[in-house]
Amino acid sequence: MKRCLLPVLLWSLAGPAFAVGQAERSDLETRLADPGQQVLQTVDYANTRYSRLDQITAGNVAQLRVAWTFSTGVLRGHEGAPLVVGNRMYVHTPFPNKVYALDLDHDGRILWTYAPKQAADVVPVMCCDTVNRGLAYAEGAILLHQNDTTLVSLDAETGRVNWSVKNGDPSKGETNTATVLPVKDEVIVGISGGEYGARCHVTAYGLKDGKRIWRAYATGPDADMLVDPETTTELGKPIGKDSSLKTWDGDQWRMGGGCAWGWFSYDPALDLLYYGTGNPSTWNPAQRSGDNKWAMSIVARHPETGRAAWLYQMTPHDEWDYDGVNEMILTDQEVDGRPRHLLTHFDRNGFGYSLDRATGELVTAEKFDPTVNWASAINRDRASPTYGRPLVDKDHAPETTGEDEVMKGICPSALGAKNQQPAAYSPQTHLFYVPTNHLCMDYEPFHVTYVPGQPYVGATLGLYPPPGSDRTGNFIAWDGVKGRIVWSIPERFSVWSGALATAGGVVFYGTLEGWLKAVDARDGHELYRFKTPSGIVGNPMTFMHGGKQYVAVLSGVGGWAGIGLAAGLTDPSDGSGAVGGYAALSQYTAPGGQLTVFALP
Numbered sequence: 001m002k003r004c005l006l007p008v009l010l011w012s013l014a015g016p017a018f019a020v021g022q023a024e025r026s027d028l029e030t031r032l033a034d035p036g037q038q039v040l041q042t043v044d045y046a047n048t049r050y051s052r053l054d055q056i057t058a059g060n061v062a063q064l065r066v067a068w069t070f071s072t073g074v075l076r077g078h079e080g081a082p083l084v085v086g087n088r089m090y091v092h093t094p095f096p097n098k099v100y101a102l103d104l105d106h107d108g109r110i111l112w113t114y115a116p117k118q119a120a121d122v123v124p125v126m127c128c129d130t131v132n133r134g135l136a137y138a139e140g141a142i143l144l145h146q147n148d149t150t151l152v153s154l155d156a157e158t159g160r161v162n163w164s165v166k167n168g169d170p171s172k173g174e175t176n177t178a179t180v181l182p183v184k185d186e187v188i189v190g191i192s193g194g195e196y197g198a199r200c201h202v203t204a205y206g207l208k209d210g211k212r213i214w215r216a217y218a219t220g221p222d223a224d225m226l227v228d229p230e231t232t233t234e235l236g237k238p239i240g241k242d243s244s245l246k247t248w249d250g251d252q253w254r255m256g257g258g259c260a261w262g263w264f265s266y267d268p269a270l271d272l273l274y275y276g277t278g279n280p281s282t283w284n285p286a287q288r289s290g291d292n293k294w295a296m297s298i299v300a301r302h303p304e305t306g307r308a309a310w311l312y313q314m315t316p317h318d319e320w321d322y323d324g325v326n327e328m329i330l331t332d333q334e335v336d337g338r339p340r341h342l343l344t345h346f347d348r349n350g351f352g353y354s355l356d357r358a359t360g361e362l363v364t365a366e367k368f369d370p371t372v373n374w375a376s377a378i379n380r381d382r383a384s385p386t387y388g389r390p391l392v393d394k395d396h397a398p399e400t401t402g403e404d405e406v407m408k409g410i411c412p413s414a415l416g417a418k419n420q421q422p423a424a425y426s427p428q429t430h431l432f433y434v435p436t437n438h439l440c441m442d443y444e445p446f447h448v449t450y451v452p453g454q455p456y457v458g459a460t461l462g463l464y465p466p467p468g469s470d471r472t473g474n475f476i477a478w479d480g481v482k483g484r485i486v487w488s489i490p491e492r493f494s495v496w497s498g499a500l501a502t503a504g505g506v507v508f509y510g511t512l513e514g515w516l517k518a519v520d521a522r523d524g525h526e527l528y529r530f531k532t533p534s535g536i537v538g539n540p541m542t543f544m545h546g547g548k549q550y551v552a553v554l555s556g557v558g559g560w561a562g563i564g565l566a567a568g569l570t571d572p573s574d575g576s577g578a579v580g581g582y583a584a585l586s587q588y589t590a591p592g593g594q595l596t597v598f599a600l601p
Contacts, residue, residue, distance in 0.1 A: 026139060027138075027139050027140065028137070028138045028139060028182060031085065031137070032044060032045070035051055035052035035053050035544070036053065036084075036543055036544030036545075037084050037085055037086070037543060037544075038051075038081070038082075038083055038084050038541050038542075038543055039083055039084075039085055039136070039137040039138075040083075040136050040137070040179075040181070040182075041080055041081060041083075041133060041134045041135070041136065041179040041263075041539070042179075042181070042263060042264075042265065042327070042422070043500075043541075045265060045266040045267070045268065045330075046265060046266075046267070046329065046330035046331070047263060047264075047265040047327045047328060047329050047330065047422065048329055048330070048331070048424060048425040048427075048501075049422055049423070049424035049425070049498060049499060049500050049501065049539070050424055050425055050426055050427065050500075050501045050502070050503075051500065051501070051502045051503065051541075051542045052502075052503045053502055053503060053504065053542055053543075053544060053549050054502065054503035054504040055504065055544075055548070055549035055600070056502065056504045056506060056542070056549050056551065056600060057504035057505060057506065058504065058505040058506055058520050058521070058527055060600060061504070061506050061518045061527045061528045062527055062528045063600050063601055064518070064528055064530070064551065064598045064599070064600060065598065065599065065600070065601055066530070066596060066597070066598055067107075067550060067597045067598060067599040068107045068108050068597050069108075069594055069595060069596050069597065070091065070100070070102065070108045070594065070595040070597075071593060071594050071595075072091065072093045072098070072100070072554075072556070072593040072594065072595065073093070073098070073593060074093040074094055074095075074096075074098070074556070074593045075556065075566075075591040075592060075593050076093075076094035076095065076129060076130050076131070076556065076558045076566050076567075076591070076593070077094055077129040077130070077131040077537050077556060077557065077558015077559040077562055077563075077566050078093070078094060078131075078534075078537060078538045078554040078555065078556030078558065078593055079094075079131040079132065079133045079134070079177075079420070079537050079538055079539070079554075079558075079559055080092060080131075080132065080133040080134025080135075080179060080538060080539060080554070081134055081498070081538055081539040081540070081541040081552070081553070081554065082134075082541065082552055082554070082595060083134070083135050083136075083137055083142075084104070084541075084543040084545075085137050085156060087103070087104045087105050087545065088101055088102065088103065088104060088111065088156070089101075089102040089104055089108065089543075089552075090102070090135055090137070090142055090156075091554075091595055092132055092134050092135050092144065093132070093593065094129070094130045094131050094132055094147075094556070094558065094593075095118065095122070095123060095126075095130035095132070095147045096115065096116060096117075096118050096147075097116055097118065097132055097144060097146045097147055098113060098114065098115050098116075099113065099114040099135065099142065099144060099154065099159070100112075100113050101113075101142075101156075101159060104545045105546075108595075108597070111159075112158060112159035113159065114144075114152075114154055114159050114161075116144075116146055116150070116152070118146060118147060118148045118150070119148065119170070121170065122147050122148045122170045122175055123147075125170055125173050125175055125193075125196060125453065126147060126175045126177070126192070127175075127192065127193075127194075127195045127196075127560075128177075128559065128560035128563060128575070128576075128578075129558045129559050129560065129562070129563045129566050129567065130147060130558075130566075131177050131537070131558060131559055132144075132145075132146075132147060132176075132177055132178075132179075133177060133178050133179045133263075133420070134179045135179065136179055136180050136181065136182055136187075137156065137182075138182035138187070138207055139182075139207060139208075140155065140156050140157070141153045141154060141155065141156060141162055141207070142154040142155075142156050143180050143182060143187055145167070145176045145178065145179070145180050145189050146176065147175055147176055147177065148170055148175065148176075149166060149167040149168035149169070149170065149174055149175060149176045149191060150164055150165070150166055150167070151164065151165050151166075151167050151180070151187065151189055151205060151210065152164045153187075153207075153210060162210075163209060163210035164210065165205060165210040165211075165212070167189055167191060167203060167205075168191050168193070168198075170453075171452070171453050172193070172196065172198060172452050172453055173193045173195070173196020173197060173198050173452070173453050173454075173455075173456075174191055174192070174193040174196070174198045174200075175191075175192045175193055176189075176190075176191055176192055176261070177192050177261050178190050178192070178260070178261045178262060178263070179263070180264075181264035181265075181266060181273075182207055183266050183273060183303045184207075184303065184304070185206060185207045185208065186204040186205065186206065186207055186213055186303060186304075187204070187205045187206075187207050188202065188203075188204055188264050188273060188303065189202070189203055189204075189205065190202050190203075190259065190260030190261055190262070190264075190275065191203075191259055191260065191261065192259050192261040193257075193259055194257030194258065194259045194278045194279050194280075194281050194323075195257075195281070195283075195455060195456065195457050196281075196452075196453065196454065196455060196456055197255035197257070197281045197282070197450045197452070197456035198255070198257065198259065198281075199217060199218075199219060199220070199253070199254055199255060199256055199257075199258075200217070200218050200256075200257060200258050200259035200260060200277070200278070201215050201216060201217045201218065201260075202215070202216050202218075202260045202275065202299075202301075202306075203215040203216075204303065204306060213306075214226065214305060214306035215306070216301065216306045216308070217258075218256065218257070218258025218259070218260070218277045218294050218295060218297075219244050219248065219253040219254075219256035219257075219258050219280075219292075219293070219294065219295065220244055220245065220253050220254070220256075221242070221244075221245060222241065222242065222243070222244075225244060225294065225308065226301070226305070226306045226307050226308055227239060227243070227307075227308045227311075228307065228308075229241040229242075229243070231309075232307075232308045232309065232310065232311065233309075233310045233311075233359075233360060234310065234311050234312055234313070234360065234388075235312065235360060235361065235362060235387060235388045236359060236360070236361060239311065243293055243294070244293045244294055246290075247290035247291040247292055247293045248288065248290055248292060249288060249289055249290065252287075252288050255281050255450050255456065256280055256281055256288075256292065256295060257278055257279050257280045257281035257295055258277040258278060258279075258280060258294060258295035258296075258297075259277065259278040259325070260275050260276065260277055260278070260299075260325060261278060261323075261325055261420075262275065262276055262278075262323075262325025262326055262327060262420055263275065263325070263326070263327035263328070263420075263422060265327065265328045265329070265330055265343075266303070267330055267341070267357060270341070270357065270358055271302060271303065271304075272300045272301065272302065272303075272309055272357065272358075273300070273301045273302070273303045274298065274299070274300050274301075274328040274330070274343060274357065275298075275299055275325070275328065276297065276298055276299070276323075276324040276325040276326060276328065276345065276347075277294060277295050277296060277297045277299060277324055277325065278295065278296070278323040278324060278325050279295060279296065279318050279321045279322065279323050280292035280295035280296065280317075280318055281450075281456050282448050282450075282456050282457060282458035282459075283321050283414075283445065283457050283458045283459035284403065284445035284446060284447065284448060284458030284459055285317060285318070285319040285398060285399040285445065286399055286402060286403050286445060286447075287447065287448070287458065288317075289317075290317060291313065291316035291317050292316070292317055292318065293311075293313055293316075294311055294313060295313075295318065295324075296313055296314055296315040296316070296318050296322065296323070296324045297311050297312060297313040297314065297324060298311065298312045298314065298324065298328065298343070298345060298353075298355065298360075299311050300357065300360060309360075310359065310360030311360070312355060312360050312362070312388065314347050314349060314351070314353065314390075315347070315349050315390065316389060316390075319397050319398045319399050319443075320349070320374055320398070320410060320414060320443065321348075321414035321459070321576075322347065322348040322349040322412075322414070322416060323348050323416065323419075324345075324347055324348065324349075325420065326345060326346055326347060326348065326416075326418060326419070326420060326422075327345070327346075327422045327423065328343050328344070328345050328357075329343070329344045329345070329423065329425050329432065330342070330343055330357060331344065331425055331427075331480070333430065333480070333481055334481075335363055335481055340356055340363065341356060341357050341358050342354050342355070342356065342357060342363065342480065343355045343356075343357035344425070344432060344480045346368060346417075346418045346423055346432075346434055346436075346478075347416070347417075347418070348412070348414075348415075348416025348417065348418065348419065349372075349374070349375070349390070349412070349416065349417070350367055350368065350369050350372035350374075350411070350412045350416070350417035351365050351366065351367055351368070351372070351375075351378055351390075352364075352365070352366055352367075352368040352432075352434075352478055352480065352483060353365045353378075354480050354481070354483070362378075362380070362387075362388050363481075364480070364481065364482075364483040365377075365378035365380070365483070366483030366484065368417060368418070368434060368436065368476065368478055368485065369411075369412060369417040369436060369438060369474070371411040371412070371438070371440065371466040372411055372412060372417060373393060373396050373409070373410070373411045374390075374392065374393060374396045374397065374410055374411065374412075375390035375391050375392050375393060376391045376393060377390075377391050378390055378391070379391055396409065396410045396411075398410075398443045398444075398445050398459075399445075402445075403445050403446055403447055404444065404445075404446055405444065406442050406443070406444045407442065407443045407444070408442045409440060409442070409467075410440060410441050410442070410443055411439075411440040411441075411466055412437060412438075412439060412440065412441075413437070413439040413440055413441035413461065413463045413577075413581070414441060414443075414461055414463075414576060414577075415437050415439055415463070415494070415560055415561065415578070415581075416437060417436055417437055417438075418434060418435065418436045418437060419437060419494075419496070419559075419560065419561075420559075421435045421495065421496050421497055421498050421499075421537070421539075422498040422499065422539060423435065423478075423498075423499055424498070424499035424500055424501040424507065425480075425501065426501040426507070426521050428503065428505065428521065429477075429521050429522060430479070430481075431477045431478065431479060431486055431521070432477070432478040432479075432480055433475070433476075433477055433478075433499040433501055433507045433509070433521070434475070434476045434477075434478050434499065435473075435475055435494075435495035435496070435497055435498065435499055435509055436473060436474045436475070436476055436494070436495060437472060437473060437494040437495075437561075438465060438466060438469065438471060438472050438473050438474050438490075438494070439463050439464065439465060439466070439472050439494065439581060440463075440464060440465070440466050440467075441461050441462060441463050441464070441577065442461065442462040443459060443461055444459060444460045444461075445458055445459045446458055446459065446460070457576070459576075460573060460576075460577070461573075461576050461577035462572075462573075462577050462580065462581075463577040463578060463580060463581030463582075464581060471490050471491060471492055471493075472491075472492070472493050472494050472581070472582075473490070473491035473492070473493050473494040473495045473511075473512075474488050474489060474490055474491060474495070475488070475489040475491060475495050475499075475509055475519075475524075476488045476489070477521075477524060487523060487524040488524075489519065489524050489526075491511055492511075492512075492513065492588075493511065493512040493513065493561070493582065493585060493588075494512060494561050494582075495509060495510075495511060495512075496512055496535075496536075496537040496559050496561045496562065497509050497510030497511065497536045497537060497538060497539060497540070497553075498538070498539030498540065499539075499540075500539065500540040500541060500542065501521060502521075502542060505520065505521045505522065506518050506519070506520070506521060506527065507519050507520075507521050508540035508542075508551060508553075509540065510532075510535075510536025510537075510538065510540060510553055510555070511535070511536060512535040512536070512537070512557065512561060512562060512582070512585055512588070512589065513531075513535060513585075513588040513589050514531050514532045514533065514534055514535050514536055514555055514557075514588070514589045515529050515530065515531055515532070515536070516529065516530045516532060516536060516540065516551075516553050516555075516596070516598075517529045530596075530598070532553065532555035532592075532594065532596050533555055533592045533594050534555045534556050534557045534589055534590060534591060534592025534593070534594065535555065535556070535557030535558075535562055535565070535585070535588075535589040535592075536553060536554070536555045536557075537556070537557065537558055537559040537561070537562060538553055538554030538555065538556070539553070539554075540552070540553045541553070548599055548600070549599070549600070550597055550598060550599045551597070551598045551599075552595060552596065552597045552598070553595075553596055554593075554594070554595055555592055555593075555594050555596065556591070556592045556593040556594065557585070557589050557590070557591060557592065558591075560575065560576075560578050561578060561581075561582055561585075562582065562585060563575040563578050563579065564578060564579035564582060564583070564585070564586070565582075565585060565586055565589070565590065565591055566591060
């Protein structure tokens with residue numbers, strides 16, 4: 001295998017799919033083409049989190065200084081990033097999901113505030129903190145999917161509500177933590193609730209009026225999932241009739257999970273939308289025999305109809321809570337001497353996958369954390385009947401010992417070798433920059449009865465670093481074609497912040513202690529660090545204003561890793577073991593809610 005010098009398909013409108021006259025572009029397309037703005041959480045449709053801004057470089061980033069700050073007034077986990085549209089910045093918060101429009105011409109003066117009224121009873125049914133991964137912009141509107149599943153379109157100029165629609169029912173455990181993706185005249189949204197037995201779905205709403213266009217479930221009958229038994233494929237073969245129903249006991253698919261609470265990507269040239277589905281419900285594998293399709297899967301859909309083109313299940317019959325929702329990063333690279341349209345995904349299960357995004361063909365699948373032991377490899381033998389499936393180590397499979405028995409020493413933990421924190425890709429280095437967790441677990445499944453709106457977990461966890469280590473995180477550079485780590489930076493705690501790569505040769509990320517760090521994209525050596533007031537679980541972003549490049553990041557400890565500090569929990573088993581696993585974090589940071597903006601002098 002070798003790399004090529006073909007440009008990555010950034011879908012920041014530099015690619016051939018948008019090689020049209022400026023007058024033909026939509027407002028969203030025009031703003032995506034401008035690297036000085038950030039109108040999507042993913043930076044571009046390809047989810048590369050790569051900025052073409054290069055004023056801040058490896059040579060001068062050490063001179064960064066704080067330009068201004070802004071307090072959000074909320075003390076919970078601040079995931080996601082602000083948006084910049086023209087001369088305005090839009091900042092979101094965790095529950096209650098306030099939105100602030102800030103004037104960049106006057107150091108963040110508040111222009112308007114949207115403060116939704118949400119019932120507080122949504123908070124107890126939210127898994128893993130009251131986070132929200134941010135806003136999106138399209139055609140003059142700011143789009144927010146609230147924690148209570150209300151999807152809202154706000155006038156970007158005034159903050160006035162254009163329309164709102166309810167996407168789920170919190171009384172059944174359905175909530176939202178994710179951002180949305182505007183595509184053409186639609187808004188694509190997912191939902192959370194797998195820990196409450198929700199039967200999850202992805203839905204398209206009209207961008208102008210909020211009317212539902214289509215909804216595709218992760219489990220159940222073919223018609224509900226918007227799949228075609230003959231034309232929807234997995235690894236090149238038709239999935240066949242009732243592909244989901246045949247892999248569940250009775251009607252368990254009705255509370256089957258498979259939630260899409262992560263990130264969406266879009267390839268305009270192929271006109272395909274990509275996302276991942278989460279764990280099947282419950283976490284107790286003894287209660288749901290079979291592969292439990294199509295939880296734990298990568299899904300490619302046609303956005304206008306919702307019809308699935310192909311699927312790939314990474315962790316059949318999940319026994320470890322290895323959600324498959326992490327981002328799909330779209331690049332064009334050369335593999336074995338020929339150009340390929342790739343989709344790269346760093347799964348919770350510890351394997352980094354690259355697939356052909358047109359066909360769903362598996363290209364590479366290798367461990368991106370060397371401690372992964374639940375499976376030895378992904379079967380790459382095309383002639384094998386188990387092609388594409390993990391080679392599971394039964395000594396690290398909870399179902400081996402059964403209910404009410406503890407399976408010890410499983411790596412990675414349920415938090416995954418990587419969770420929702422998004423990686424970045426640089427077309428300069430052809431490397432992916434991946435924030436990772438470095439944790440193992442003890443796993444005890446137990447029988448649980450489904451009651452709507454009540455937890456449907458069925459397992460208790462104990463989390464700890466791998467043997468011989470006292471650190472729970474790494475920040476790595478990954479070669480997606482060769483499937484190998486190029487360099488790695490050990491961190492005291494999981495790196496729960498997203499990564500940002502820039503044309504200046506700099507990669508930014510944050511730490512749970514609160515450090516914003518800048519490293520050299522080539523070799524990872526540290527160039528700059530600054531301690532923000534609270535742990536960083538948000539995603540660094542960069543923008544231009546007044547001819548000057550800025551970097552901004554939200555800090556406010558929380559998310560699954562920081563749930564103990566964010567929610568004031570003290571029992572080590574709370575937060576599915578995260579309170580105990582991150583007990584030392586309280587010595588390094590405290591709850592907060594602040595935006596910090598940096599610039600060169």
